Amino acid sequence: MIDAAGYDRFLAEARTAVAAGVELDTVLIQLRRRGFSQVDSVRAVRALTGAPLAEAKETVHLSPAWGDVRDRNERFHQDLAEAAALEDDGPGPPVSGSTPS
Template sequence: MAGARVTGPVGHRPDLEFKMPGADSQAKRMLSKEQHAEFLANAKKELEAGVDVNVLIGSMRRNGFTPVDCIRAVIDLLGCSLADATETVASSPAWSDLHRRAGGGTAS
């Protein structure tokens, strides 16, 4: 997928925010294995540096990752089960709009 190269992970600082050129034009397209691997390599460093997984998930969404891409990344980053990764992504602030549309939500 030319032009959609992942250049780095996200972080809590703007200079760590990764950009995928063409992300706006590749609406809802899953990442290639190469893009996924490149993101993971950089994201693992960010997690080790203390960046919260929800920050990474938010950046993934802003850069065109689908929920499935995010779940795959969380499994690889945290070594958790599919069920745990799905819950992590579904309950993340980045995907809260999907959670509310599906009838979920938190009780106040």
């Protein structure tokens, strides 16, 4: 993640660029080149567009700036969902006050 001063400085530049008609994808590419993380990029999209969190996450996820990690992220989320489903099928935690058998 980028430091707060760097984030604020770039965000001011990005606001000017977006107001001048620069596409958001171009701004996201610049964010990544400057060392911003995906989380920083989501924060920036929200700040620049007023988009809700889910929309900002999708914008970053589908952007060309982060395309090289998209497949890895999708596999991670799929694996996480599968692991959670397996946990849901398990016996679950013991009930308070009971003793395991």
